[in-house]
Structures are given as C-alpha cells and as structure tokens.
Amino acid sequence: MRINPKRILIIKPSSLGDIIHALPTLVALRTRFPEAWITWMVKEEWAEILEDNPYLNEVLAVNFSLSRGWSLLQAVRERRFDLVIDLQGLFRSGCIARLSGAPVVVGFAQGREGSPWWYTHRVELPIPKGESWRLWNMHAVDRNLEVAKFLGAECMVREFWLPSRDEDREVVDRWFRASGIVGTDRLIAMAPVTRQAIKNWPLERFIQVAHALIKISHVKIVLIGTEDSEVSRSFEGVIGSGLVNLMGKTRVRQLSVLFDRVQLVIANDSAPLHIAVARGTPIVTVFGPTNPEATGPYGRHQGPYLLTSPISCRPCGQRTCRNDRQLECLTSISVSQVVSQAERLLVSGH
Incomplete structure (x- = not known):
C-alpha cells in the first residue's frame, strides 16, 4: 500500500x-x-x-x-x-x-x-x-x-530500542553498592512469578535452582518482579546473603539497565524475559502452556536455553489447565535441567 x-x-x-x-x-x-x-x-x-x-x-x-x-x-x-x-x-x-x-x-x-x-x-x-x-x-x-x-516498509533489521537513562544506571549502582556487590560477583537475575499463574514454574523449584547456583564461586541471585512478601521470605530463608532482593523496587525502564549488569536471567514466559532478550542478555526460560514459536524469546525461540516439555497437550494457550496431572507441562521440567543450562551459560560467558 x-x-x-x-x-x-x-x-x-x-x-x-x-x-x-x-x-x-x-x-x-x-x-x-x-x-x-x-x-x-x-x-x-x-x-x-x-x-x-x-x-x-x-x-x-x-x-x-x-x-x-x-x-x-x-x-x-x-x-x-x-x-x-x-x-x-x-x-x-x-x-x-x-x-x-x-x-x-x-x-x-x-x-x-x-x-x-x-x-x-x-x-x-x-x-x-x-x-x-x-x-x-x-x-x-x-x-x-x-x-x-x-504499508511499504522494508523490514530487514529487527531493532528493540529500550530506554537507558543515566538516572536509572545510578539507581541500579546504588542498589548494588547497598547489597555489597563487587566487580568479581556474577549476577543471576530471577523472575519467578508472572501475572498468569498458569505460566509459573513451581516457586520451590526456582528456590532450589537459586540454592544450587549460589554454590558457584562469586554467584549472587538478584530477585525481581512485583512485590510479594511471601516470595521474598521464601528466597531469603534459603539463599540468605547470596540474595539481592529487588522485588517491588524496579521500575519498568530500570530492568533494561539491570539486565545490562547481570550475566544471566532465569524466568518464566514473562515481560522480564523479553526485556532481557531485547538487551541481548543470556537467558534460561521455562515455557509450559504458551507457544515459544509465537511468543518466545525472539531469535532464540529454539535452543537449550529454552526448556519445554514434550507432552502432547502443550502448547495449549489456555488460562486454566485441563490436564488431569495439573500443569504437567511445567512440573515435568526438572531443577537439574535448569541448573545445567545456567551453569553452561555461566561457564561459557554467553
């Protein structure tokens, strides 16, 4: 046209x-x-x-x-x-x-x-x-x-422009200083909760992954997402000083700055995942009922960093699970799978 x-x-x-x-x-x-x-x-x-x-x-x-x-x-x-x-x-x-x-x-x-x-x-x-x-x-x-x-446009380049203000970089720096983060620390951001419960890999598994990864030298977990005191307490009780709890603190635009500073993001199918992909940050993600071909990490919707289940009912795109084994598409993905991919990315550096 x-x-x-x-x-x-x-x-x-x-x-x-x-x-x-x-x-x-x-x-x-x-x-x-x-x-x-x-x-x-x-x-x-x-x-x-x-x-x-x-x-x-x-x-x-x-x-x-x-x-x-x-x-x-x-x-x-x-x-x-x-x-x-x-x-x-x-x-x-x-x-x-x-x-x-x-x-x-x-x-x-x-x-x-x-x-x-x-x-x-x-x-x-x-x-x-x-x-x-x-x-x-x-x-x-x-x-x-x-x-x-x-409308006649040529679509050769897929550019995801996100804000990156000096004031937001200063805020992130202030959080890190207050948390005792030093230059040798390797940071893993975790976004364990989405607004749609059906997309959430079990919370206790995120905690188990975090507990396993902080045993790696100089690794700290940066917890992000909407403020949730129960989730925060659950992580703090297991991770302790290896946790930087930013739940409820980050503005939307500060996430892109934050993801420039971390080595890895582990998340469900959620907005933080897509911000991380747009910033080029390494990811490990778990997809259950949603279809990664349609809404997964763009340009990276296939690969070992995207974990799915082979069960026949997924992806279903439903808001409620109709499988007798509730959310089997998520629960069949193990802690060891996520830990293995996270360790691989940390070792390789990308």
Missing part, C-alpha cells in the same frame, strides 16, 4: 511483553515514513518503556476505564491522525481506531473479537489456505512486521 501520511497513531496498549514485540515495527514505520509524526497509544502503567524512544514523536499514555472513554476519544480525534494502525487486534482497539476520524485504519484480517470489522484495510498474514495452524506458530514480532510491510 503506497500512502504518505503526516500523522500516524499506533495502538498497542498492552501487555509489556507484547509492546516489546512491536518495537521493530515502529522502527520499520519510521524508516518508511521519516517525516511523519508518530504517536503510540499505550496503557499508563507501561508508558515508560517507550520514553525517550528516538523513533517516536509522542507517547499517548491512557487509562481505558469507562469513565475516561470520552476524554480518550477526544484526545485521539483532536490529533487528526490520517493513518491509524491497530496492532492490538481487539474489539476495543479496533473501535478506537475507527472512531479516531482517520481516513485509513489498518489492522489484522485475523484480528480477534470482530476487530477487522472496524478497519478500512485488513492485513492478511502469509498463511497458506487451509493451514491456519501456521498462524499459531508465527512469532508476534513477525506478525506485527507484516503490517509495516503492507
């Missing part, structure tokens, strides 16, 4: 991992439309991951509550966009896109909740007829880039 828009709105409000997967599309669009004003609509809680982005002109941080619906629509309409791109692909995002007043509204033909009904132009993903299952195996990064290609 050949157009020359002056004002572009990208709608991708959540979640954090999904926003990261859309970053290369922003770069492709900026390359395609170097003079355009580009705005990104994002939920307030995730807005800071887009701060200072050189490919963006504006971050439109919004609250999607019903009470603010009219003011949100007004904020969009007054900006007079001539191209709106819906990368969220849901009924609400499609509705906002169409009611924006933009003459061109682009989204996925395979969008959910009837969202394609709102678009003036629908992007058909390159799935052969009768092989819709391939959509399940197409990575989110590549799906998003299909929209940029539809």
Whole structure:
C-alpha cells in the first residue's frame, strides 16, 4: 500500500511483553515514513518503556476505564491522525481506531473479537489456505512486521530500542553498592512469578535452582518482579546473603539497565524475559502452556536455553489447565535441567 501520511497513531496498549514485540515495527514505520509524526497509544502503567524512544514523536499514555472513554476519544480525534494502525487486534482497539476520524485504519484480517470489522484495510498474514495452524506458530514480532510491510516498509533489521537513562544506571549502582556487590560477583537475575499463574514454574523449584547456583564461586541471585512478601521470605530463608532482593523496587525502564549488569536471567514466559532478550542478555526460560514459536524469546525461540516439555497437550494457550496431572507441562521440567543450562551459560560467558 503506497500512502504518505503526516500523522500516524499506533495502538498497542498492552501487555509489556507484547509492546516489546512491536518495537521493530515502529522502527520499520519510521524508516518508511521519516517525516511523519508518530504517536503510540499505550496503557499508563507501561508508558515508560517507550520514553525517550528516538523513533517516536509522542507517547499517548491512557487509562481505558469507562469513565475516561470520552476524554480518550477526544484526545485521539483532536490529533487528526490520517493513518491509524491497530496492532492490538481487539474489539476495543479496533473501535478506537475507527472512531479516531482517520481516513485509513489498518489492522489484522485475523484480528480477534470482530476487530477487522472496524478497519478500512485488513492485513492478511502469509498463511497458506487451509493451514491456519501456521498462524499459531508465527512469532508476534513477525506478525506485527507484516503490517509495516503492507504499508511499504522494508523490514530487514529487527531493532528493540529500550530506554537507558543515566538516572536509572545510578539507581541500579546504588542498589548494588547497598547489597555489597563487587566487580568479581556474577549476577543471576530471577523472575519467578508472572501475572498468569498458569505460566509459573513451581516457586520451590526456582528456590532450589537459586540454592544450587549460589554454590558457584562469586554467584549472587538478584530477585525481581512485583512485590510479594511471601516470595521474598521464601528466597531469603534459603539463599540468605547470596540474595539481592529487588522485588517491588524496579521500575519498568530500570530492568533494561539491570539486565545490562547481570550475566544471566532465569524466568518464566514473562515481560522480564523479553526485556532481557531485547538487551541481548543470556537467558534460561521455562515455557509450559504458551507457544515459544509465537511468543518466545525472539531469535532464540529454539535452543537449550529454552526448556519445554514434550507432552502432547502443550502448547495449549489456555488460562486454566485441563490436564488431569495439573500443569504437567511445567512440573515435568526438572531443577537439574535448569541448573545445567545456567551453569553452561555461566561457564561459557554467553
């Protein structure tokens, strides 16, 4: 499609991992439309991951509550966009896109909740007829880039730009000094909990992995995630002085700075994992019900650092487990498997 828009709105409000997967599309669009004003609509809680982005002109941080619906629509309409791109692909995002007043509204033909009904132009993903299952195996990064290609962009480089402020580096340095970390320490960040319980490898296994790894010379565990006193106490009781507990302390944008300082990240399928991948930090990750081909660590969604179970019911993509042996896809992955891969990466240095 050949157009020359002056004002572009990208709608991708959540979640954090999904926003990261859309970053290369922003770069492709900026390359395609170097003079355009580009705005990104994002939920307030995730807005800071887009701060200072050189490919963006504006971050439109919004609250999607019903009470603010009219003011949100007004904020969009007054900006007079001539191209709106819906990368969220849901009924609400499609509705906002169409009611924006933009003459061109682009989204996925395979969008959910009837969202394609709102678009003036629908992007058909390159799935052969009768092989819709391939959509399940197409990575989110590549799906998003299909929209940029539809608009005439060349998508040769997958760039994930994340903020890295001096003030955040100073905060991380202050945490490390307070924790007694020295230059010879090797740091392993652990993100043991996600917002979706079905994706969580058992907490006690994370603790066992941490306990095994701190026996390696100069290794310390950096615990991250949303504040959870029970999780913190569980780790502190086993790890003791080998633990740097940053649960509930890190802002979203500080994670990218933190991951520049650690040697390894061990995580479930979660936003910290995708931030680590974007920063090029070595990872070990456990995937249960979700499909790593579609939402796994991009460019690294196959390999020994990504652990999955061979059981036939995974990946299922469900929010509740339907297996009689609850979460067998996760529980069948052993502590020794994770420890082995972590040790290998620590020894190799990458």
